[in-house]
Amino acid sequence: MHLAGKGISKPSRGFALIFKASPPPPSRVSPGARPLPPCKRRKMALARVACSGWAGLGRRSAWRLPRAGFSSSSSGSPGRGRSWPSSRALLGAAFALGAAVGTGRILHRRFGAQEQLADQHRDGFLPDSHLHLTLYQYKTCPFCSKVRAFLDYHRLPYNIVEVNPVMRKEIKFSSYRKVPILLIDTESTLQLNDSSVIISAIKSYLISRKSLEEIASYYPSIKAINTEGKEVNDFGNKYWLMLDSKETLCVYPVEEARKEEMKWRKWVDDRLVHLISPNVYRTPGESLASFDYIVREGKFGLVEGFFAKYVGAAAMFFVSKRLKKRHHMQDDVRQDLYDAVNDWLKAVGKHRKFMGGDHPNLADLAVYGVLRVMEGLEAFGDVMEHTKIQPWYQRVEDAIGQGEAASWARC
Numbered sequence: 166m167h168l169a170g171k172g173i174s175k176p177s178r179g180f181a182l183i184f185k186a187s188p189p190p191p192s193r194v195s196p197g198a199r200p201l202p203p204c205k206r207r208k209m210a211l212a213r214v215a216c217s218g219w220a221g222l223g224r225r226s227a228w229r230l231p232r233a234g235f236s237s238s239s240s241g242s243p244g245r246g247r248s249w250p251s252s253r254a255l256l257g258a259a260f261a262l263g264a265a266v267g268t269g270r271i272l273h274r275r276f277g278a279q280e281q282l283a284d285q286h287r288d289g290f291l292p293d294s295h296l297h298l299t300l301y302q303y304k305t306c307p308f309c310s311k312v313r314a315f316l317d318y319h320r321l322p323y324n325i326v327e328v329n330p331v332m333r334k335e336i337k338f339s340s341y342r343k344v345p346i347l348l349i350d351t352e353s354t355l356q357l358n359d360s361s362v363i364i365s366a367i368k369s370y371l372i373s374r375k376s377l378e379e380i381a382s383y384y385p386s387i388k389a390i391n392t393e394g395k396e397v398n399d400f401g402n403k404y405w406l407m408l409d410s411k412e413t414l415c416v417y418p419v420e421e422a423r424k425e426e427m428k429w430r431k432w433v434d435d436r437l438v439h440l441i442s443p444n445v446y447r448t449p450g451e452s453l454a455s456f457d458y459i460v461r462e463g464k465f466g467l468v469e470g471f472f473a474k475y476v477g478a479a480a481m482f483f484v485s486k487r488l489k490k491r492h493h494m495q496d497d498v499r500q501d502l503y504d505a506v507n508d509w510l511k512a513v514g515k516h517r518k519f520m521g522g523d524h525p526n527l528a529d530l531a532v533y534g535v536l537r538v539m540e541g542l543e544a545f546g547d548v549m550e551h552t553k554i555q556p557w558y559q560r561v562e563d564a565i566g567q568g569e570a571a572s573w574a575r576c
Contacts, residue, residue, distance in 0.1 A: 296377075298323035301336050301346040304462045307438050308360040309345045311534035315364045318530055319371065320568035323347075327464040331473075335464075349377060357381060361403040361434060364527060369407040372416060383407045393491070404430050422526075429512060429520065429528035437505055437535050439488065443498040444544040446485035451543050452478040458541060499547055506536075506552045518560055525561050533561040 298316070300323050302309035316323050328335045328344055339346055341358045347367075349355040355377055357363045362384045369380050389399040404427040408416065417423035446452040456478040460470040485498075494501045509532055512520065519525045525533070536558065539545035549555045 297350040299326060299348040299350070300324070301326045301328050301348070302344050303328060303330055305459050305538055306344060307441055307535040307538045310538045311360045311433070311531050312345045312347065312363050314530045314534035314537065314565060315367070315527070318525065318565045318568065319367075321367070329464045329469075331465075331469055351377070355381060358386075359384075359400050359403060361430060362400045364531075365403055365406055368527065372406070373408050373412050375407065380407050422521075425512075425520065426526050426528045429509070430531050433528070433531040433535055437509075437532065439492045440494070440498070440502045440505055441535065441538065441544075442481070443485045443489045443492075443494060444502050445539060445542055446478075446481040447498055447544070449478070449482055452482040452485070455542060456481070499544070499551075502544065502548060503552055506548055506554050510552070510554055510557065513557060519557070519564075525564050529561055530565075533558065533565075 298321060300309070300312060300316070302312070302325060304310075304327060326335050333342065336342065336344070336346060339356065339358075341356075343358070345358075345360055345363060347357040347363045349357065357366055366377065366380050366384060369375070370377050373380075383405075384403055385401045387399055387401050388396055391397050406413070406416065413423065417426075444451075445455040453474070456474045459477075460474045463473075465473055488494075489498055519529045521527075521529055536545070536548070536554075539548070549558075
């Protein structure tokens with residue numbers, strides 16, 4: 166049995182912005198005066214439209230400037246022969262024309278993007294059409310990239326709010342001050358924190374169809390001690406899917422598959438993620454290139470962006486040296502990254518397309534999501550060149566692009 170996923174209603178094609186032209190009011194002619202020909206009346210009306218800017222758009226349909234009957238003199242006396250409308254008229258016409266063109270382009274982009282989103286996700290909306298997802302993120306954050314890879318693979322539409330990493334005012338509503346945060350709007354708003362919790366909770370929902378509120382309650386916030394002996398906030402059960410025995414057997418035909426997936430998801434959070442910063446900030450040049458990318462893709466003001474790029478790059482170059490020591494890395498941190506990638510490839514094996522078999526599992530998506538944040542940087546090119554991960558990486562990328570998990574068997 167398949168989940169009955171409802172798609173986004175598709176906007177009608179050929180959207181057009183239409184201004185309805187109403188008939189002109191009857192002309193008012195003083196007694197004994199000779200009426201103006203209809204063509205001149207239309208031209209005079211058009212000049213009034215130009216002067217009134219947007220206010221005249223719904224009232225006149227022709228857009229020609231008058232050739233006679235107006236004077237540029239300040240006295241207001243009628244002019245002779247051909248003269249031009251006032252500067253106010255021209256300015257009004259320019260504003261009206263510019264606004265019309267600008268609005269048309271904005272509407273085209275807006276509705277075109279919605280139409281494209283509908284094409285991509287028509288069959289992939291969450292099973293309950295009243296659910297709407299909003300992801301608060303830093304685009305270059307590996308944990309956020311993990312969540313995007315998961316949502317994209319499952320063809321789940323979501324809005325993105327890019328968080329300013331300095332002020333973080335976009336998440337001022339939350340006592341949890343890290344990203345990613347996923348807000349789920351149903352009859353009320355449910356907030357999920359931590360990338361692994363988000364992934365486990367949504368996957369559990371897609372399979373079991375328990376309420377999201379019930380599922381979220383299985384991932385409590387707890388205090389934990391990290392590797393440095395410091396107390397930190399963590400979440401219980403975050404690598405577990407909340408399924409009954411029948412559902413578990415449906416997703417994991419053998420118990421080893423579930424244990425393997427959980428083991429490597431945890432490895433991503435405990436090991437692979439911590440190799441990224443020391444590698445992308447390995448040298449001053451790499452650090453500057455990384456921050457150039459971060460500033461371009463992130464949400465920074467002009468001054469913030471300048472300081473983030475140059476001051477941040479210098480600071481992170483030195484911070485990366487401390488991270489190397491904290492995570493017991495070799496002098497050549499690139500070798501640690503190669504070793505980790507090779508460990509992953511060994512676990513996948515030569516006879517499986519993915520760790521999940523014929524389709525990526527949650528561990529595949531997590532590894533891919535973390536490595537993806539290095540795309541375009543020197544470290545990424547080195548990994549592709551000095552390891553054999555490229556075929557696997559490309560297969561996952563293709564699977565996400567095709568949305569292979571759009572239809573899920575309901576267990």
